[in-house]
Amino acid sequence: MAFLRRFGFALGLPLVLFALWWVTSANSTNFYFPPLSLILDSLVAEWFGPRLADDVLPSLMRLAAGYAIAAVVGITLGVLIGTYKRLRDLLEPVLEFFRAIPPPVIVPILMLIFGIENTMKIVVIAFGCMWPILLNTAEGVRAVDSVLSDTARTYRISGAARLRYLILPSASPQMAAGLRQGLSVAIILMVISELFAASDGLGFAIVQAQRSFAIPEMWAGMIMLGLLGFLLSLLFRLVENRWLAWYHGLRRAQRAG
Amino acid sequence: MTESPVTVYEPAAANPDAGVAPKTPPRRALGSSPLVLGTIGLLALVLLFEILPRLEILPSQFFPTSSEIGAALIDQLGQPDFWAALLDTIYGWALGLLIAAVAGVVLGIVIGSSHFLRELTASTIEFLRPIPSVALIPLAVLLFGTAIESKLLLVIYASFWPVLIQVLYGVQDVDPVAQDTARAYRFDFWARIRYVTWPTALPYIMTGLRLSAAVALILAVTSELVIGNPGLGNRLAVAQSSGAIEATYALVVVSGILGVIVNLVFRYIERRTLSWHPSQRAEVAL
Numbered sequence A: 001m002a003f004l005r006r007f008g009f010a011l012g013l014p015l016v017l018f019a020l021w022w023v024t025s026a027n028s029t030n031f032y033f034p035p036l037s038l039i040l041d042s043l044v045a046e047w048f049g050p051r052l053a054d055d056v057l058p059s060l061m062r063l064a065a066g067y068a069i070a071a072v073v074g075i076t077l078g079v080l081i082g083t084y085k086r087l088r089d090l091l092e093p094v095l096e097f098f099r100a101i102p103p104p105v106i107v108p109i110l111m112l113i114f115g116i117e118n119t120m121k122i123v124v125i126a127f128g129c130m131w132p133i134l135l136n137t138a139e140g141v142r143a144v145d146s147v148l149s150d151t152a153r154t155y156r157i158s159g160a161a162r163l164r165y166l167i168l169p170s171a172s173p174q175m176a177a178g179l180r181q182g183l184s185v186a187i188i189l190m191v192i193s194e195l196f197a198a199s200d201g202l203g204f205a206i207v208q209a210q211r212s213f214a215i216p217e218m219w220a221g222m223i224m225l226g227l228l229g230f231l232l233s234l235l236f237r238l239v240e241n242r243w244l245a246w247y248h249g250l251r252r253a254q255r256a257g
Numbered sequence B: 001m002t003e004s005p006v007t008v009y010e011p012a013a014a015n016p017d018a019g020v021a022p023k024t025p026p027r028r029a030l031g032s033s034p035l036v037l038g039t040i041g042l043l044a045l046v047l048l049f050e051i052l053p054r055l056e057i058l059p060s061q062f063f064p065t066s067s068e069i070g071a072a073l074i075d076q077l078g079q080p081d082f083w084a085a086l087l088d089t090i091y092g093w094a095l096g097l098l099i100a101a102v103a104g105v106v107l108g109i110v111i112g113s114s115h116f117l118r119e120l121t122a123s124t125i126e127f128l129r130p131i132p133s134v135a136l137i138p139l140a141v142l143l144f145g146t147a148i149e150s151k152l153l154l155v156i157y158a159s160f161w162p163v164l165i166q167v168l169y170g171v172q173d174v175d176p177v178a179q180d181t182a183r184a185y186r187f188d189f190w191a192r193i194r195y196v197t198w199p200t201a202l203p204y205i206m207t208g209l210r211l212s213a214a215v216a217l218i219l220a221v222t223s224e225l226v227i228g229n230p231g232l233g234n235r236l237a238v239a240q241s242s243g244a245i246e247a248t249y250a251l252v253v254v255s256g257i258l259g260v261i262v263n264l265v266f267r268y269i270e271r272r273t274l275s276w277h278p279s280q281r282a283e284v285a286l
Helices: A002-023 A037-049 A051-085 A085-100 A105-113 A117-144 A147-153 A157-195 A204-212 A217-245 A245-257 B004-014 B034-054 B067-075 B080-114 B117-128 B132-146 B148-172 B175-184 B189-226 B232-241 B244-272 B276-284
Strands: none
Touching: A002 A051, A002 B117, A037 A051, A037 A217, A037 B189, A051 A085, A051 A117, A051 A157, A051 A204, A051 A217, A051 B189, A085 A117, A085 B244, A105 A157, A105 B148, A105 B175, A105 B189, A117 A157, A117 B232, A147 A157, A157 A204, A157 A217, A157 B034, A157 B132, A157 B189, A204 A217, A204 B034, A204 B132, A217 A245, A217 B034, B004 B148, B080 B117, B080 B189, B080 B232, B117 B148, B132 B148, B132 B175, B132 B189, B148 B189, B175 B189, B189 B232, B189 B244
């Protein structure tokens, strides 16, 4: 019963909303809001058909490349900045400034420098989602528990071992927060970078559909993009739950105690 | 303080959207203060951007020097069009943020106060939230063209979720004893909201607002850039496509400064409205 109840709660509202959309749009003659059945047809035929390899895959590859670069650079710099207080003081205003720049505005500049090919898109994604990762890592490293840090020093744990067994684990919850934030920025930039000039990609295909007034296809593309965002954040949560299982367990124990 | 690790990690773990790290508490450094070092850092950045393009370490056709960017910036400041664009951006940002904040707070309190509604909406919220707001761009263009509504649609959609999620956390954080006490004293629904739920949720609401304010600015500028609504973003796109590279850089700098101001203002508001809250008092006590 309890399972049925949960199931009902999880699927109830989405089903109602879906049915509502289906029914209200069924006989729609409004050009902009075509019947949902038409949209789903296009979703299956186009997006899960040829476009999956032609447009979705290139987008995802660029996303993965940019995100990976941002993660490596952001965590490395974050650890350095978090460790050395002088460096942090020196760079804090600069970093605050770079973080505050809305990432899409650098697209026009990067377009000048790197052209409109893959390099530009990967750099845009990496540049934009690096800041939350960097700043959160720095904050996590800075806030390493002082008792742990003193203990490590007393046992003469330093260098790589200190990084591996003290700094990185302590900072990982904050790092995860930064990586999660970075991921949603990365998806946005993946789309934006394709809106300006591209020959393939999700964002490109959706805008193409909109410009040629292929409205059901456009809606299907938007749904595809939504699904992608949802699935990626689900995937992230799964990975995070495994990675930080010890931390979530610790928190539960602390709360219970 | 045995519980210090918990308090340190709280923001990151409790709020999936809380990415903005808390400010470093002011500590006295040996020799030079953070203020001096920070200024040196900024000056070094300006200097690097002056020297590297001059030495062609960075190709000067793509990287104007700081002085050129500065000159372009001053040139922009003298143009009435620039100020109109800036106002357009700020107006769209503020209006969108306001609507999203009101909607997020009201819906968050309504949903959060009822166990039934919370369970019913959880899956839908979890599904809708990660949908990237840029997915709405084609629809916004079709429906509204470059009118302000298309910008508002994107800004509201993006900035609604952080507020809603934070309010939901905040409402759930209400102390059951306080809630029961208020009930025992026959506080009516509104009084319970006003004196029990609201003060508990306020720190969360403030966090949500601060996150939303930054997101709203990003989306406002993005929509101007991509859709072409009047504003800073559009001005930037025009500058870039007409080859005015110094002006492009200058406008990027302006958008960054605007972002910094938004962050600072919201941190200030947060500190002011929560001056009574333990989390803020602790910072003063350090």
